Amino acid sequence: QQQVKQSPQSLIVQKGGISIINCAYENTAFDYFPWYQQFPGKGPALLIAIRPDVSEKKEGRFTISFNKSAKQFSLHIMDSQPGDSATYFCAASRVSDYKLSFGAGTTVTVRA
């Protein structure tokens, strides 16, 4: 069973626009929520991560919003650039556990 559900499956955004990807989880024991970026032919690369003690974390153009009561978290990519075109995965884990549970991924295409 998929422990992390991710949507949308794909999205297209114009250069300079905002990309929003949403994830939901069921396991309330999860307390570590990273986002990974994957380019074709490459492995996933950590983008940004959040713990449930904060509701928002920002790193450059990437922001994670976290809603503990709703068991949801999202990634916002501001001022999207063509180089951001990639597949994005949300994931969840317990900090005491190395096992990451991934969402199904969102393919983002940024049109110039």
Place this chain on the structure above:
Amino acid sequence: DAGVTQSPTHLIKTRGQHVTLRCSPISGHKSVSWYQQVLGQGPQFIFQYYEKEERGRGNFPDRFSARQFPNYSSELNVNALLLGDSALYLCASSGTGGFSRGQPQHFGDGTRLSIL
């Protein structure tokens, strides 16, 4: 510094054969995890090893096995290959302390396994 390295990059096998995939972690990392990524899906956890001991296992059949060597490199073995084993196999390494100490998993570029 070198990242996580995996070999081979591509592999073609036939049903019923066995395969061995190799992973070298980032220097100083003692934890290695293996994931299977089927085309169009997110990675699925297979195994995690720390200090040469298995610390976690995902929902995979006994045909899948792994081990970690004294130099912290690792092998993933799959026996009696099935068509459904066709996937990208990813290795990830982590520093001591795991996520609680700000040690994320760093992934290699994977081994693309195709079963004919």
